[in-house]
Amino acid sequence: MSVYRDAAHCISRVMSIEIHDGTKKASWQRKYKATFDDELLGGGLSDDLSPEERLTQDSMTRSTIKRTLPEIQWQALVGKYSINQDEVRVAAAYLTPRVVSPAHQLFKTKCVMAWMIPERRNGLPSSFYVLHSWDADGTPERTLRRWRATTKAWLDDQVAAAHFAVEALLEDRGLLFREVA
Structure with a gap:
């Protein structure tokens, strides 16, 4: 059975599922063990799954998380962590009218x-991140900053709630790695 270090490890794997493909790798790529960083950071976490089995496990876990989480929490996770730009657009369209602000x-x-595409990702022009461009009514900057803080706090709360729910789900299904004392 595959295990994850924690909810963040699981979420990072299932939200980047598109980078895992079924193509045959060069010999040097097959010798590279992708979980090396897991061993360094996680105290020897190794699941001995083939790449195909790992992809299947991650796909099944992703499906279970999507089915289990409330839609708002799922879309917040997708918007924050997915590498699929189409999924991010759908998440933005879903969350924007529902955000409490x-x-x-x-x-x-x-x-x-x-919030979904931070400035450092170079996904949007730098002018997009100018706070005054988010308002056409001449609202004072202090109000704009308060609105931004309120909106981001709500989104961050949805992600935090989703992390707790994923952690509980993984624990319930026996998918969390626990070190034996």
Whole structure:
């Protein structure tokens, strides 16, 4: 049975599932053990699964998480961690009208996108991250900052709740690695 170090490890694997392919690797790639960092960071975590088995396990875990989590939490995880840009767009479209914030629609839309695609990712032009461009009504900067903090806090709360739910799900299914004392 495959195990994950924690919810973050699981989420990172299932949200990057597209990078795992079924193609035949060169001999040097087959010799490289992708879980080497797991052994360094996780105290010897090794599941002895083939790449195909690992992909199947991650796919099944992703499906279970998606089915189990409330839709808002799932979409928050997808928006924050998925590498699939189409999934991120869908998550943004889902979360924007549901985000609890005193801000107007334009502000919420831009704030959600800025939260999902941080400036360092170079996904959006740098002008997108200028706070005053998120408002066309001349709202004072202090109010804009408060709206941004409120909106981001709500989104972060959804991700935190999803992490706890994933941790509980993994624990319940016996998929968490536990060191034997």
